Amino acid sequence: MTATETRPAPPEAPRPSGWGGFLFGVxxxxxxxxxxxxxxxxxLFLLAVASIPGSVLPQSNVAIEQVQQYYREHPTLAPWIxxxxxxxxxxxxxxxxxYLLLFTSLIGCVIPRLRxxxxxxxxVPPNVPARLxxxxxxxxxxxxxxxxxxxxxxxxKQRWRVAxxxxxxxxxxxxxxxTGNLIFHFSLMAVLxxxxxxxxxxxxxxxxLVAGKDTSFCNSLxxxxxxxxxxxxxxxxxPPFCLTLEDFTATYQPSGQPKEFRASATVEGDGPTRKxxxxxxxxxxxxxxxxxxxxHGYAPILSxxxxxxxxxxxxxxxxxxxxxxxxxxxxxxPDANVDPATGKRDPSLQMGFDGIYLPxxxxxxxxxxxxxxxxxxxxxxxxxxxxxxxxxxxxxSSVYRLDQGQIDAGRLKPVGEPKLLRPGDTxxxxxGSTVRxxxxxxxxxLSVRHDPGQGIALVAAVLALGGLMGSLFGKRRRVxxxxxxxxxxxxxxxxxxxxxxxxxxxGFAEEFASTVAAVRxxxx
Amino acid sequence: MAxxxxxxxxxxxLGYLVAMICYAAVYAFGDRGVVARVATRELVGAGxxxxxxxxxxxKKQAPPPGRGLWAGRIAAAVLVLAGAAQFGxxxxxxxxxxxxPWGNMYEYVxxxxxxxxVAWIVVMVQRPALRHLGLYVALTQVVLLGVAALFLYVPxxxxxxxxxxxxxxxxxxAVAISSGVFLIGFVPAGLFLIRSxxxxxxxxxxxxxxxRLPSAAVLERLSxxxxxFAFPIWTFGALIAGPIWAESAWGRYWGWDPKEVWAFISxxxxxxxxxxxxxxxxxxxxxxxxxVLGFLTMLMNLFGVNIFFTGLHSYGGL
Numbered sequence: 046m047t048a049t050e051t052r053p054a055p056p057e058a059p060r061p062s063g064w065g066g067f068l069f070g071v072x073x074x075x076x077x078x079x080x081x082x083x084x085x086x087x088x089l090f091l092l093a094v095a096s097i098p099g100s101v102l103p104q105s106n107v108a109i110e111q112v113q114q115y116y117r118e119h120p121t122l123a124p125w126i127x128x129x130x131x132x133x134x135x136x137x138x139x140x141x142x143x144y145l146l147l148f149t150s151l152i153g154c155v156i157p158r159l160r161x162x163x164x165x166x167x168x169v170p171p172n173v174p175a176r177l178x179x180x181x182x183x184x185x186x187x188x189x190x191x192x193x194x195x196x197x198x199x200x201x202k203q204r205w206r207v208a209x210x211x212x213x214x215x216x217x218x219x220x221x222x223x224t225g226n227l228i229f230h231f232s233l234m235a236v237l238x239x240x241x242x243x244x245x246x247x248x249x250x251x252x253x254l255v256a257g258k259d260t261s262f263c264n265s266l267x268x269x270x271x272x273x274x275x276x277x278x279x280x281x282x283x284p285p286f287c288l289t290l291e292d293f294t295a296t297y298q299p300s301g302q303p304k305e306f307r308a309s310a311t312v313e314g315d316g317p318t319r320k321x322x323x324x325x326x327x328x329x330x331x332x333x334x335x336x337x338x339x340x341h342g343y344a345p346i347l348s349x350x351x352x353x354x355x356x357x358x359x360x361x362x363x364x365x366x367x368x369x370x371x372x373x374x375x376x377x378x379p380d381a382n383v384d385p386a387t388g389k390r391d392p393s394l395q396m397g398f399d400g401i402y403l404p405x406x407x408x409x410x411x412x413x414x415x416x417x418x419x420x421x422x423x424x425x426x427x428x429x430x431x432x433x434x435x436x437x438x439x440x441x442s443s444v445y446r447l448d449q450g451q452i453d454a455g456r457l458k459p460v461g462e463p464k465l466l467r468p469g470d471t472x473x474x475x476x477g478s479t480v481r482x483x484x485x486x487x488x489x490x491l492s493v494r495h496d497p498g499q500g501i502a503l504v505a506a507v508l509a510l511g512g513l514m515g516s517l518f519g520k521r522r523r524v525x526x527x528x529x530x531x532x533x534x535x536x537x538x539x540x541x542x543x544x545x546x547x548x549x550x551x552g553f554a555e556e557f558a559s560t561v562a563a564v565r566x567x568x569x
Numbered sequence: 570m571a572x573x574x575x576x577x578x579x580x581x582x583l584g585y586l587v588a589m590i591c592y593a594a595v596y597a598f599g600d601r602g603v604v605a606r607v608a609t610r611e612l613v614g615a616g617x618x619x620x621x622x623x624x625x626x627x628k629k630q631a632p633p634p635g636r637g638l639w640a641g642r643i644a645a646a647v648l649v650l651a652g653a654a655q656f657g658x659x660x661x662x663x664x665x666x667x668x669x670p671w672g673n674m675y676e677y678v679x680x681x682x683x684x685x686x687v688a689w690i691v692v693m694v695q696r697p698a699l700r701h702l703g704l705y706v707a708l709t710q711v712v713l714l715g716v717a718a719l720f721l722y723v724p725x726x727x728x729x730x731x732x733x734x735x736x737x738x739x740x741x742x743a744v745a746i747s748s749g750v751f752l753i754g755f756v757p758a759g760l761f762l763i764r765s766x767x768x769x770x771x772x773x774x775x776x777x778x779x780x781r782l783p784s785a786a787v788l789e790r791l792s793x794x795x796x797x798f799a800f801p802i803w804t805f806g807a808l809i810a811g812p813i814w815a816e817s818a819w820g821r822y823w824g825w826d827p828k829e830v831w832a833f834i835s836x837x838x839x840x841x842x843x844x845x846x847x848x849x850x851x852x853x854x855x856x857x858x859x860x861v862l863g864f865l866t867m868l869m870n871l872f873g874v875n876i877f878f879t880g881l882h883s884y885g886g887l
């Protein structure tokens with residue numbers, strides 16, 4: 046819309062009489078109101094203002110944990126914000142209402158302009174005005190020896206669109222401005238379509254993948270920690286591939302700032318089985334999906350030998366809480382202490398451990414924060430719990446935390462004091478059972494995504510940029526020439542020239558002068 | 570190298586301060602200055618026989634011609650030197666870190682203001698008549714560099730893995746260039762508002778500056794051209810290169826991260842400015858207010874988002 050002087054008024058349609066006519070008139074009035082530039086500007090600003098809460102309030106699709114924290118901090122306010130979609134601004138009905146109205150207004154504006162521009166491109170430049178000296182630019186060439194076709198040829202050479210009528214030439218240039226403007230606006234609509242396609246046909250899943258053969262994962266929804274399918278995606282048709290995290294390398298600066306992360310993996314099911322590696326900024330591109338490395342951490346391995354002498358080994362990914370990879374998590378042994386004589390499981394004898402893992406523990410207590418993100422002096426501050434883990438209630442629970450409700454209710458009781466374990470250390474509990482801190486494995490936080498709209502969005506955005514530059518820097522202008530004979534006897538004649546910039550164009554005088562000069566040189 | 574970079578920043582800030590003082594001298598003693606104006610007014614106001622006396626008097630009052638001119642020349646030279654020092658500070662910061670010097674907020678402000686310095690030097694060369702507006706440019710530079718040096722400074726260090734990509738060169742460079750040009754566009758936009766207020770007869774403090782400013786139309790046109798130049802670069806940097814990088818780093822091309830939200834808001838506001846300016850029924854002052862608002866959203870994105878919100882763009886070092 047940058048180039049338009051005014052939005053063109055729609056042609057007057059014949060108006061039916063009576064109530065129908067009244068309603069028709071109201072509808073037409075509303076449509077004109079909606080497609081006016083003023084309304085478009087207001088909608089544009091509403092869209093900007095409506096985006097602000099999306100940056101001020103935590104958004105559930107960006108950071109769900111921050112939304113939960115907001116609920117804890119503002120228990121009365123949060124439900125009200127939820128009611129007006131404050132935690133989902135960009136998916137809310139009111140945000141959609143603004144941009145859909147804006148795009149409707151845009152369509153109502155650019156469709157008639159497309160029609161007008163098509164006509165303008167096909168039409169010939171208008172007749173030469175009677176008084177060329179009234180135009181913003183005016184010049185005369187005395188003793189012009191050439192004919193009018195010579196003028197037209199010189200102009201054509203400079204890529205003017207030329208119309209010759211008798212002894213006059215009209216020429217026009219700079220259709221690119223409106224063309225670019227229309228491309229810009231239609232491309233914006235294409236971006237919106239691409240976004241819609243992406244949300245209908247796109248999907249993503251996130252999961253934590255621990256290194257090792259026995260922890261590989263295959264692309265199906267059950268295997269994701271969190272996932273979302275677009276409404277048009279068939280769950281059964283997700284691309285079939287399996288991924289094994291072979292190794293994860295992280296290097297750090299002496300300050301603890303990360304230098305490089307790289308995951309090496311084996312991919313099966315996506316063509317021949319192959320080894321590959323990917324990193325931050327360098328995702329793994331598979332057929333129909335891409336795998337992105339978002340983060341990493343450590344998964345401590347615990348080996349628990351219960352009072353009946355049965356040993357189980359489990360690892361649990363611990364979530365890092367700071368930049369030095371101080372990590373917290375929990376490992377549960379719900380099948381511990383099953384009496385081998387009866388085969389019965391005593392729900393009050395289940396075992397759970399939670400702890401803080403420090404890849405580089407300080408030399409002195411307190412052992413609460415790590416000093417460096419790499420495993421230079423690893424230690425695990427472990428607390429043991431015995432009792433009912435609360436896993437049988439059928440309520441989904443976090444794997445990174447023991448059920449706090451069970452602990453508060455006294456159904457899950459701490460055993461002894463928390464203990465600091467180094468890799469290989471064994472801790473004997475009060476009932477004679479032992480827990481050994483075997484070591485750790487690396488894990489990678491992965492996001493697997495597919496968005497079929499993103500290529501379209503990119504092409505549309507690049508087109509929009511090209512169109513924008515055309516519309517900002519293109520200049521529509523006209524020049525006119527008229528050849529007259531001062532006296533019927535003389536052979537050389539007077540060539541009069543006039544120029545009219547049709548859009549804001551400070552450099553037009555220079556261009557006009559050079560155009561006249563080019564015409565003069567052609568035939569003098 | 571890092572120490573040299575820091576030293577050059579101090580040189581640049583001092584240079585801008587000196588340029589400000591010289592421009593203030595131009596305002597006071599130059600041919601547009603108060604003294605000259607008072608003199609001219611008296612000359613014009615005088616009629617009849619005493620003309621000769623008045624002229625004699627004026628000659629005594631009026632400064633020797635050239636004092637303002639020289640102050641202006643010195644100011645322009647010092648401004649260019651300050652810009653060179655600022656640019657040098659940026660370059661040596663890059664040499665010290667062996668990487669592109671826009672990996673954190675301090676460096677970003679340094680880079681964007683360096684672009685602004687270059688953009689202003691280009692304007693000075695093309696429009697000598699507008700040179701004395703350098704006072705306001707130098708003021709803006711000193712404020713931003715001062716904020717950067719006092720509150721944002723972090724020692725030179727290597728990049729975090731998330732930033733270790735050639736898209737840093739493309740995305741951040743484009744965003745820094747457009748921010749710098751928007752900054753230089755903001756100066757004539759604000760001055761246009763002052764000047765047009767003065768033209769309407771307002772005489773309060775900011776409008777009283779209008780007397781010494783170029784005509785409203787000149788300021789308005791300069792402001793528009795700078796914005797029209799910066800807007801496509803912003804579109805490319807923030808809404809094309811940014812999303813391409815975001816796709817390869819975070820898996821989605823657009824995710825309403827706070828920085829993205831405010832980049833979108835700035836884009837919308839500047840798009841609104843370009844539309845408003847192209848619409849004859851919208852007054853030029855209204856359109857220019859939108860451009861000023863656009864610059865405020867840019868500042869909000871740079872300072873507000875880095876300080877108040879946490880998001881994926883939290884590389885500020887704050």
